[in-house]
Amino acid sequence: MASTGDAFLDEQIALVGADRGRLMDVLRAVQTRYGHVSDASASAIAAGLGMHVGDVIDALSFYAFFSRVPAGRFQIRLSRTPISRIHGADAVAHAFCQALGIAMGETSPDGLVTLNWTSDIGMADQEPAALVDDVVVTALTPEVVPAILAALRAAIDASTGIPSPGNRVPLPHARVHPNVIQAGPLLSRAARRGDGIRAALLLPPEQVVARIAAARLRGRGGAGFPTALKWRLCRNGPDGERHIICNADEGEPGTFKDRVLLSDFADLVFDGMTIAGYALGAPSGVMYLRAEYAWMLPALHDVLAARRRLGLLGGAICGHDAFGFEIRIQSGAGAYICGEESALIESLEGKRGAPRDRPPFPTEHGYRDRPTAVNNVETLACVARIMENGPETFAALGTRESTGTKLMSLSGDCPHPGLYEVPFGITLNGLLDLAGAPDAGFVQVGGPSGRSVAPKDFGRRLAYEDLSTGGSIMIFGPDRDVLDIVLQFAEFFADESCGWCTPCRVGTALLRDQMAHVAAGRATLRDIGALESLAGTVARTSRCGLGQTAPNPILSTMRDFPERYEARLHAADFVSKIDLVAAQRESAALQGRHPVEELF
Amino acid sequence: MPLGTLQFTIDGITVQTQEGQSLIAACDAAGLYIPRLCYHPDLRPAGNCRVCTCRIDGHQAAACVTPVRDGMVVENDTPQLNADRLALIEMMFVEGNHPCPYCVASGDCELQALGYRLGMTAPVYPFFWPRHEIDASHPDIFLDRERCIACSRCIEASRMPDGKSVFSYEGRGIAMHLHVDGWGGLGATQMAAIDKAAHVCPVACIVIRRDGYRIPNGQRRFDKTPIGTDIEARRKAPPS
Ligand code: SF4
Ligand code: SF4
Ligand code: SF4
Ligand code: FES
Numbered sequence: 152m153a154s155t156g157d158a159f160l161d162e163q164i165a166l167v168g169a170d171r172g173r174l175m176d177v178l179r180a181v182q183t184r185y186g187h188v189s190d191a192s193a194s195a196i197a198a199g200l201g202m203h204v205g206d207v208i209d210a211l212s213f214y215a216f217f218s219r220v221p222a223g224r225f226q227i228r229l230s231r232t233p234i235s236r237i238h239g240a241d242a243v244a245h246a247f248c249q250a251l252g253i254a255m256g257e258t259s260p261d262g263l264v265t266l267n268w269t270s271d272i273g274m275a276d277q278e279p280a281a282l283v284d285d286v287v288v289t290a291l292t293p294e295v296v297p298a299i300l301a302a303l304r305a306a307i308d309a310s311t312g313i314p315s316p317g318n319r320v321p322l323p324h325a326r327v328h329p330n331v332i333q334a335g336p337l338l339s340r341a342a343r344r345g346d347g348i349r350a351a352l353l354l355p356p357e358q359v360v361a362r363i364a365a366a367r368l369r370g371r372g373g374a375g376f377p378t379a380l381k382w383r384l385c386r387n388g389p390d391g392e393r394h395i396i397c398n399a400d401e402g403e404p405g406t407f408k409d410r411v412l413l414s415d416f417a418d419l420v421f422d423g424m425t426i427a428g429y430a431l432g433a434p435s436g437v438m439y440l441r442a443e444y445a446w447m448l449p450a451l452h453d454v455l456a457a458r459r460r461l462g463l464l465g466g467a468i469c470g471h472d473a474f475g476f477e478i479r480i481q482s483g484a485g486a487y488i489c490g491e492e493s494a495l496i497e498s499l500e501g502k503r504g505a506p507r508d509r510p511p512f513p514t515e516h517g518y519r520d521r522p523t524a525v526n527n528v529e530t531l532a533c534v535a536r537i538m539e540n541g542p543e544t545f546a547a548l549g550t551r552e553s554t555g556t557k558l559m560s561l562s563g564d565c566p567h568p569g570l571y572e573v574p575f576g577i578t579l580n581g582l583l584d585l586a587g588a589p590d591a592g593f594v595q596v597g598g599p600s601g602r603s604v605a606p607k608d609f610g611r612r613l614a615y616e617d618l619s620t621g622g623s624i625m626i627f628g629p630d631r632d633v634l635d636i637v638l639q640f641a642e643f644f645a646d647e648s649c650g651w652c653t654p655c656r657v658g659t660a661l662l663r664d665q666m667a668h669v670a671a672g673r674a675t676l677r678d679i680g681a682l683e684s685l686a687g688t689v690a691r692t693s694r695c696g697l698g699q700t701a702p703n704p705i706l707s708t709m710r711d712f713p714e715r716y717e718a719r720l721h722a723a724d725f726v727s728k729i730d731l732v733a734a735q736r737e738s739a740a741l742q743g744r745h746p747v748e749e750l751f
Numbered sequence: 752m753p754l755g756t757l758q759f760t761i762d763g764i765t766v767q768t769q770e771g772q773s774l775i776a777a778c779d780a781a782g783l784y785i786p787r788l789c790y791h792p793d794l795r796p797a798g799n800c801r802v803c804t805c806r807i808d809g810h811q812a813a814a815c816v817t818p819v820r821d822g823m824v825v826e827n828d829t830p831q832l833n834a835d836r837l838a839l840i841e842m843m844f845v846e847g848n849h850p851c852p853y854c855v856a857s858g859d860c861e862l863q864a865l866g867y868r869l870g871m872t873a874p875v876y877p878f879f880w881p882r883h884e885i886d887a888s889h890p891d892i893f894l895d896r897e898r899c900i901a902c903s904r905c906i907e908a909s910r911m912p913d914g915k916s917v918f919s920y921e922g923r924g925i926a927m928h929l930h931v932d933g934w935g936g937l938g939a940t941q942m943a944a945i946d947k948a949a950h951v952c953p954v955a956c957i958v959i960r961r962d963g964y965r966i967p968n969g970q971r972r973f974d975k976t977p978i979g980t981d982i983e984a985r986r987k988a989p990p991s
Binding site: 190194203204205206208209212213486503508510645646647648649650651652653654656657658659660661664681684685687688691692693694 | 798799800801802804811813816818834835838839842843845846875876877879900901916917918919920921922923924925926927930931932933934
């Protein structure tokens with residue numbers, strides 16, 4: 152292998168065996184080490200992995216957590232969601248800006264910190280929260296800001312000017328509470344590691360699939376595809392190698408269930424992956440972990456090491472000579488779209504996370520073109536429980552179409568935000584009562600891509616046959632500004648659109664801009680009509696779920712809260728979206744004329 | 752029916768075709784035009800403009816990336832689909848800068864021609880007014896990214912037929928734009944004016960120098976017949 156002239160890079164490239172499919176690992180390592188990936192590094196990486204620079208740039212420029220220009224020694228990323236803002240994220244941001252003498256998006260003059268907003272980081276139950284590099288700080292107030300910055304300054308080694316290597320900077324408020332408010336069969340019992348695997352290994356693989364089918368388990372990410380069917384399709388795919396992938400890219404704003412499963416029940420999830428590996432005949436599995444959860448990596452690697460010692464990982468698992476299984480954890484780099492399974496696979500292959508067209512489905516042509524089953528973290532935890540306790544026990548809870556329990560992440564205007572394990576079929580009212588928020592003004596079910604639910608519909612059931620959800624439940628009090636929240640969701644989709652297809656790339660930006668006019672009271676009745684029609688086009692023609700669901704918040708609130716829109720309408724038939732006075736000033740300035748002020 | 756043959760209907764017309772075809776290719780062969788922009792018959796379809804969206808068995812899907820299935824029922828020429836297509840075309844206009852009256856591609860531009868065919872007057876959406884430098888580093892080719900509609904034809908052509916990988920994307924969302932491999936602009940790549948990638952651009956983003964006005968305005972491809980008529984002519988022609 153040719154040397155790139157950079158020993159650190161050479162080492163990283165050797166670590167991945169110069170496999171271009173592992174580009175993400177190399178980019179992450181360089182980003183962490185140098186704080187950015189320079190054009191020179193990109194050229195060297197391209198040479199080392201035997202690819203075109205353009206392809207490195209293609210991937211590198213896609214992910215929010217990579218930067219191509221030098222940044223501060225620490226990256227502070229404040230979570231910006233309707234929930235974080237309810238709890239005072241704006242004041243915290245202001246305190247950071249004041250203390251550092253910069254605006255959001257800038258680097259402090261001393262080069263200490265680059266400050267940015269970021270999409271939801273999975274802490275909706277303890278906002279305002281932020282990532283300081285890979286460390287999470289939660290429940291922030293403007294008052295803790297000076298202490299955080301002081302700790303960062305203290306961590307800089309005076310002689311080298313860089314943070315002392317090896318140890319993580321101890322930061323105030325660097326704590327994550329699991330916040331399990333109500334546990335059920337999935338979360339409660341501290342099971343012995345590997346029980347599910349041992350039960351599975353007593354059966355032939357197809358019997359394992361049959362048990363999952365008997366439990367009628369459906370995917371917990373929100374779409375609800377039957378897990379056993381996915382496995383069967385994958386088993387029936389072309390002969391040869393198969394892959395099992397655990398989707399731990401929990402990016403739907405408002406959800407944090409996977410965070411809890413991975414921090415407190417990681418063994419259960421790894422059990423599930425291993426069982427899936429056995430059922431599918433896959434010798435290894437990959438967990439794709441979102442960058443926002445990189446703080447869990449050391450603990451997860453510890454769990455994997457312990458499992459190896461216990462014979463639950465590696466060759467001859469549980470003494471079963473014919474079955475070996477390996478698990479690798481792949482970190483993402485900040486892209487919501489990678490939660491979509493085909494985009495996740497692209498990212499795993501070292502490319503930008505653009506979803507693929509289907510057919511072919513990943514179960515036929517997935518990771519490295521092989522049959523692949525992508526399963527949600529919670530789904531795999533359920534798999535382990537089904538093997539431990541039997542499908543009947545599992546299916547005894549829930550409804551006909553939606554068996555078992557579901558983890559619900561509750562946040563927002565309620566006294567007890569946190570994780571609730573409830574049987575499928577519970578009404579929204581029932582859930583709000585548990586959380587102590589019976590008088591909510593509206594509830595966003597399933598995150599921005601889900602739908603808003605007005606009080607008249609609080610009797611609806613949370614289940615695949617009614618309100619289907621991955622478990623994000625954002626509660627908003629009656630006085631919250633619905634239109635402003637919808638605008639924030641529109642901004643989220645415009646930020647997270649991958650850009651591949653026209654309706655979503657252009658459409659989400661247009662929806663954001665038009666919604667801003669509506670929220671600011673600048674829109675007429677005609678503008679609202681145009682917004683609705685644009686939303687329809689984006690929903691109907693977008694290539695993947697992101698674009699197809701991006702208009703949901705706008706369309707569902709138009710339906711449920713027409714009075715809020717009416718109250719904000721501009722009475723005129725036409726309102727110019729251009730500020731004429733400002734435009735004239737600009738043109739006068741450009742031409743070097745002095746405007747006659749009275750005219751303005 | 753011979754083995755591998757199948758049939759489907761589109762707007763009530765029955766079409767017989769071979770297994771393994773995409774819906775758009777099967778319809779092209781049958782002389783039935785589905786509006787499209789990013790699709791190019793010589794290249795692997797990218798499915799990114801979504802103009803070819805049809806209703807297929809009750810669901811929306813892009814015809815260029817949908818394989819034909821026996822018995823599939825397709826709706827193509829409906830007011831709703833054409834309205835969505837027009838909206839997509841308008842999005843492409845406002846996303847870039849398109850001064851048609853003095854553009855070198857006018858009359859030969861697929862975007863402009865589709866705008867005419869679908870009845871566009873003026874875009875209803877606000878313009879984004881993007882700013883990109885013109886890449887004039889190549890002796891024979893101009894690259895004017897303000898016209899780019901991100902159809903990825905050039906990326907694909909440069910990869911597959913040319914084997915050069917001159918183009919890729921950079922960034923994401925509305926900020927996504929065409930990237931030229933390396934750091935010295937198009938002139939520093941292996942791109943040549945005879946490459947496939949230099950001749951697939953549907954708009955005036957990739958322009959061959961000193962070639963622009965060989966055919967005068969008013970006598971170009973779409974000045975004479977609307978886009979799609981060549982395909983529709985196949986249906987009207989007597990079977991050979
Ligand atoms: S819908 Fe959005 S996220 Fe999905 S492919 Fe299109 S641009 Fe990308
Ligand atoms: S590229 Fe086409 S649409 Fe754009 S200005 Fe030129 S002729 Fe008009
Ligand atoms: S330069 Fe032309 S061919 Fe290439 S993506 Fe842009 S519009 Fe398509
Ligand atoms: S022609 Fe089918 S998506 Fe562009």
